Amino acid sequence: MALVLVLLFRSPLRNLVTKVLDKMKEGRGPVIAKTVAGTLFVVFISISYNIIEIQKRSLEGGVLNPTDEVLMANQILEASLMGFALFLALVTYRLHYYIKELPKTKRLEAAEETKLKPDVKHHDLKEHPKRATASR
Template sequence: MTPLLCLLVIAEITMILVLLFRTPLRRLVMFVLDRLKEGQGPIMSTVGVTLFVVLMSSLYSIARIQKRSMETGGINPTDHVLLTNHILDSSLMGTFSILFTNL
């Protein structure tokens, strides 16, 4: 999951850089984005809702790990790795779910 989300971040940064400078590629990207968004509203909101559901699942897993660490009095290394992975996934998914629902 994390490599896919990192790939999305890199694609978004690339898109921002292409749109920032006036190049022939910018005109092509603007044309493609215009065609993609034309009549495709429900698809983008479906992607956003799917990301939001996966985000809620990840947040639930974070809460479970934290609850388990409070019961035992400490966090073991496996839970620590899982917790950091879920936090990274949640932050990236939260950003992209907001992005897709605002399109």
């Protein structure tokens, strides 16, 4: 959560974090990150399946026994933690991507604006010849 907050606001720490994330994405980093995320996702699905099984038992029997209640609470906490970790990893990945692409996008927009400005002025002179002669 702190990593997301650091990435949201411009600061020297943000520059440091983006450099660290850049280094992590070099080489085998992305493969390892995707493997870990895939493993977490599979375990998340497994825990969710176990929660559903415990709920089915409660529907069949009518009441949960204390052991099932404790198991279900533990499973829900584990699923919440894994889901939150996966969500934060996704948000961090996208924020890093947008921070890296933002300067490139701004440069491209500025280049397009400079290309369009002479055309707009020339277009205005054609439409309003009185303005063109009055300004001379």
